[in-house]
Amino acid sequence: MHNASTFDFSTKIGHTWFPTPLFTASGCASSGKELAQFFPLSEIGAVVTKSIALKPRLGRPTPRMAETPSGMLNSIGLQGPGIDAFLADDIPWLMTQNARIVVSISGETVDEYSILARRLRSVPGISAVEVNISCPNVENRGLVFACDPVSSRAVIEGVRRTIGGDIPIIAKLSPDVTDITEIAREVVSAGADGLSLINTLLGMVINTQTMRPHLGGKTGGLSGPAIRPVAVRAVYQVHQVLPKIPIIGMGGIRSGRDAFEFILAGASGVSVGTAIFGNPRAIMDVQNELKEILISRGFASLSEAVGYAHREDSTGALQRGADSEESEG
Amino acid sequence: MVGLNMSPINRHARQIEAVVLSNKRVGQYHQIMISVHDLAQHARPGNFVAIAVGGDSSALILRRAFAISRVSHRADYGGTMELIVAPHGAGSRWLCSQMDGASLDVVVPLGTAFGIPTTPVRALLIGGGYGSAPLFGLAEVLKGRGCRVDMILGASTSGKIYAPQEGKRSVTSLNIYTEDGSAGATGKVTDPLREMIADGSVDVIYSCGPMGMLAAISKIAVEANVVHQCAVEESMACGIGVCMTCIIPMRTDSGEVGMMRSCIEGPVMDGEKVQWNLVGKPHA
Ligand SMILES: Cc1cc2nc3c(=O)[nH]c(=O)nc-3n(C[C@H](O)[C@H](O)[C@H](O)COP(=O)(O)O)c2cc1C
Numbered sequence: 001m002h003n004a005s006t007f008d009f010s011t012k013i014g015h016t017w018f019p020t021p022l023f024t025a026s027g028c029a030s031s032g033k034e035l036a037q038f039f040p041l042s043e044i045g046a047v048v049t050k051s052i053a054l055k056p057r058l059g060r061p062t063p064r065m066a067e068t069p070s071g072m073l074n075s076i077g078l079q080g081p082g083i084d085a086f087l088a089d090d091i092p093w094l095m096t097q098n099a100r101i102v103v104s105i106s107g108e109t110v111d112e113y114s115i116l117a118r119r120l121r122s123v124p125g126i127s128a129v130e131v132n133i134s135c136p137n138v139e140n141r142g143l144v145f146a147c148d149p150v151s152s153r154a155v156i157e158g159v160r161r162t163i164g165g166d167i168p169i170i171a172k173l174s175p176d177v178t179d180i181t182e183i184a185r186e187v188v189s190a191g192a193d194g195l196s197l198i199n200t201l202l203g204m205v206i207n208t209q210t211m212r213p214h215l216g217g218k219t220g221g222l223s224g225p226a227i228r229p230v231a232v233r234a235v236y237q238v239h240q241v242l243p244k245i246p247i248i249g250m251g252g253i254r255s256g257r258d259a260f261e262f263i264l265a266g267a268s269g270v271s272v273g274t275a276i277f278g279n280p281r282a283i284m285d286v287q288n289e290l291k292e293i294l295i296s297r298g299f300a301s302l303s304e305a306v307g308y309a310h311r312e313d314s315t316g317a318l319q320r321g322a323d324s325e326e327s328e329g
Numbered sequence: 330m331v332g333l334n335m336s337p338i339n340r341h342a343r344q345i346e347a348v349v350l351s352n353k354r355v356g357q358y359h360q361i362m363i364s365v366h367d368l369a370q371h372a373r374p375g376n377f378v379a380i381a382v383g384g385d386s387s388a389l390i391l392r393r394a395f396a397i398s399r400v401s402h403r404a405d406y407g408g409t410m411e412l413i414v415a416p417h418g419a420g421s422r423w424l425c426s427q428m429d430g431a432s433l434d435v436v437v438p439l440g441t442a443f444g445i446p447t448t449p450v451r452a453l454l455i456g457g458g459y460g461s462a463p464l465f466g467l468a469e470v471l472k473g474r475g476c477r478v479d480m481i482l483g484a485s486t487s488g489k490i491y492a493p494q495e496g497k498r499s500v501t502s503l504n505i506y507t508e509d510g511s512a513g514a515t516g517k518v519t520d521p522l523r524e525m526i527a528d529g530s531v532d533v534i535y536s537c538g539p540m541g542m543l544a545a546i547s548k549i550a551v552e553a554n555v556v557h558q559c560a561v562e563e564s565m566a567c568g569i570g571v572c573m574t575c576i577i578p579m580r581t582d583s584g585e586v587g588m589m590r591s592c593i594e595g596p597v598m599d600g601e602k603v604q605w606n607l608v609g610k611p612h613a
């Protein structure tokens with residue numbers, strides 16, 4: 001049995017080291033200011049900021065959300081201040097908090113991603129760049145980048161070339177594809193150091209009073225516990241074909257148990273998103289619980305548990321005392 | 330910035346366990362009193378609470394936001410807070426079913442508050458449906474400042490008017506309008522408005538209720554050049570400013586339209602700055 005003082009909870013993406021594997025999910029923590037009221041941002045692995053575009057964006061009309069069974073749909077439309085205001089206001093503020101920062105970027109064209117990467121290249125204090133390719137590509141019939149291997153590769157190659165070798169790149173993929181491992185292989189060979197899995201699933205709610213789509217943007221992204229099995233599956237499949245690539249797993253993580261599931265599937269970090277809306281301290285709770293679970297199950301480090309569900313021999317050395325926890329929701 | 334570790338936003342907000350002290354039916358609503366200890370002293374009229382609903386294994390993953398109706402101090406419980414809840418969805422029905430002694434996961438106090446004048450003014454408070462809830466707490470504060478407080482409440486039908494006896498003590502006059510005529514005069518709260526605010530007889534309007542009503546009041550208030558502070562209602566996923574679902578188009582200081590979060594930059598907003606014609610409309 002290991003104890004809290006010797007347990008190694010850290011994780012690495014590219015060359016960057018994070019003291020804990022807990023990240024906020026992009027778009028679910030804004031730029032951290034609002035959450036700083038509830039816990040010190042420096043205590044988690046990193047703040048992943050809301051995907052930032054080149055220009056300020058007003059986003060989609062309201063209603064922008066609909067609660068669904070164990071989940072929610074959102075259609076924010078990437079509202080944001082644009083990269084200039086973001087770099088001027090949000091990054092310096094996060095640095096005063098001693099938070100590690102992962103900047104999420106989104107573009108409408110391959111070039112836009114590269115321009116964003118160029119803006120970030122010389123900014124101090126950025127631990128990694130997350131490339132959100134789950135946005136519609138205006139150059140290619142509005143098809144989401146992450147649904148097309150060629151576009152996905154083009155974006156990551158462009159960002160890699162512009163940003164140089166020092167800042168790790170994390171590609172964020174969409175689950176709305178036939179074979180997520182194909183896209184994962186493509187972006188990794190294009191230069192991604194890590195993968196974020198998964199973005200939201202496209203969904204719709206129809207308001208039975210008005211008898212029209214409920215959301216102002218008609219369709220929205222499904223998140224929350226409802227998508228967790230889909231996300232765990234995606235992480236498992238991708239880890240199987242790319243076992244050396246760090247994965248940040250996300251989708252409905254609400255507790256340490258949920259996060260543990262992703263670690264076992266092959267994630268070396270986890271993001272908490274929608275759960276923050278229900279509980280501003282959710283990410284701290286998940287972090288504490290995950291650490292406790294890993295220690296109590298006899299792991300000496302986080303990395304030892306990564307992908308543990310893939311082991312062939314279930315009677316291996318690390319046979320843990322099984323409890324009834326597995327069968328619960 | 331207040332300090333290094335302290336974000337200025339929702340500075341006093343905390344996540345606490347609050348005990349239900351009482352839960353009474355009033356018309357079509359529930360009047361729920363919860364204990365919030367010393368956080369009561371930081372709550373201002375207009376602020377709201379965000380409550381987790383459905384219990385630990387709930388499929389309802391988002392908090393529900395409720396305006397704080399009134400705060401008070403009770404010798405036996407310390408600070409208390411009263412909420413008026415309409416049981417119209419799964420979450421609010423769950424909340425309305427909570428008995429005395431139940432414990433709730435509450436984040437409080439959140440959002441902006443109604444601006445309180447420093448000198449006595451003539452205030453007109455307008456509430457639609459359960460939107461009257463925060464206005465009674467506001468009326469108490471205004472009366473304490475020596476203001477004249479007139480109130481108009483409206484709803485589709487009498488059961489949807491929330492006007493408790495104890496609340497009426499703080500208002501100088503109370504007029505009720507229902508669309509079906511089942512209580513007070515038949516009509517809408519906006520019907521008497523032009524006349525009431527003509528020739529500078531009202532200094533400030535405070536309102537809370539459905540968006541359509543707030544928009545109609547704003548139009549009349551702008552024409553009459555009367556300050557109008559309204560508490561808006563847009564659906565909120567987080568209530569603490571991180572999700573961007575609750576936005577309201579507003580005119581910013583630079584004259585452009587900005588998308589403001591009604592949970593942080595609101596719920597109390599300057600009615601004149603809200604771009605009512607753009608609410609729910611696609612923008613470039
Ligand atoms: C309101 C909202 C806004 C989001 N915005 C972004 C975004 O800007 N960029 C992005 O890559 N993902 C965004 N996401 C997706 C999340 O980062 C995450 O991938 C997804 O919600 C699944 O995790 P969860 O179930 O823990 O929320 C958003 C999700 C929500 C609910």
Ligand code: FES
Binds near residue numbers: 570574591592
């Ligand atoms: S409700 Fe989430 S930002 Fe306002």
